[in-house]
Amino acid sequence: MSESKVDLYAAIRRDHDRNGLSQRALQRKYNVTWRTVRRALDGQWPEPRKKPRQRESRLDPYKQLIDTMLRADLDAPAKQRHTAQRIFDRLVDEHDARDISYPMVRVYVKDRRAEVRREAGLGPQAMFVPQTHLPGAEAEVDFGEFHIVLAGKMTKVYLFALRLSYSGKAVHRVFATAGQEAFFEGHVHAFRMLGGVPRGWLRCF
Incomplete structure (x- = not known):
């Protein structure tokens, strides 16, 4: 929920209750529609902000295949692990992935390789160390x-x-x-x- 909208609704109610502003005056003061004023005065809260839809990518159908290759690399010797170029070549040769480009694969592999290692418990884990301070110390x-x-x-x-x-x-x-x-x-x-x-x-x- 947007904090700014919550604050806006609270301000509208306050001006209406304490200062006696009319709905039209509230519309002018806060530059909002009459529906917004009405919702605020009716005791409603702003609707939660909708999460933006994730943009589709031509790489989406192949991400599971890439992840499988990266997971296989976890047990492979260093010299036998997939490079981004090798993954791209395999997708084209073995899965006829003619609609993707090497830069798309390289960017995904760069971010995903570390995630796959963390998921397997091999990479650095995100940690939070709380700090405590004594008064006056x-x-x-x-x-x-x-x-x-x-x-x-x-x-x-x-x-x-x-x-x-x-x-x-x-x-x-x-x-x-x-x-x-x-x-x-x-x-x-x-x-x-x-x-x-x-x-x-x-x-x-």
Whole structure:
């Protein structure tokens, strides 16, 4: 469901209930049809966005054959495994696939070979490592350059940023130079603003 449409329906109801806007006024304000206003006021929710139909490809009838070749390669010696060119040649010679091109096969094989290995438990697996941060224990520091318009002139300055990993609270300070003194001063300013020093570690990027 589109979040923007949910927000739109909620705004229409709010303007109608709190501000007393008429349906016609709501149409004009939000540039929508009367049906949209009516659905919102009736307490309906936007319909889920339809997934776009996957485009058909001339390669579709041969993908299962390609997958079979790639799976056979899992147990084959490296020198005997199929290249994209070999797969293309086999499709043409053995299955009369005259309506496909080599680039189509090459692109599919490039992506699918790794997927086949993962499906067989041989490739790198997608993993998620959750991070946990204790309150006041850790912080991250960044010190980089950016440009601002100062007195009508584009000027390079340096931004010091220190962010607490747990709360996400951050302190920023701009400097004219990126010297060690500015780096240290940025830390002192951040610790003063935060009311203390992280008791664990500071990670610099």
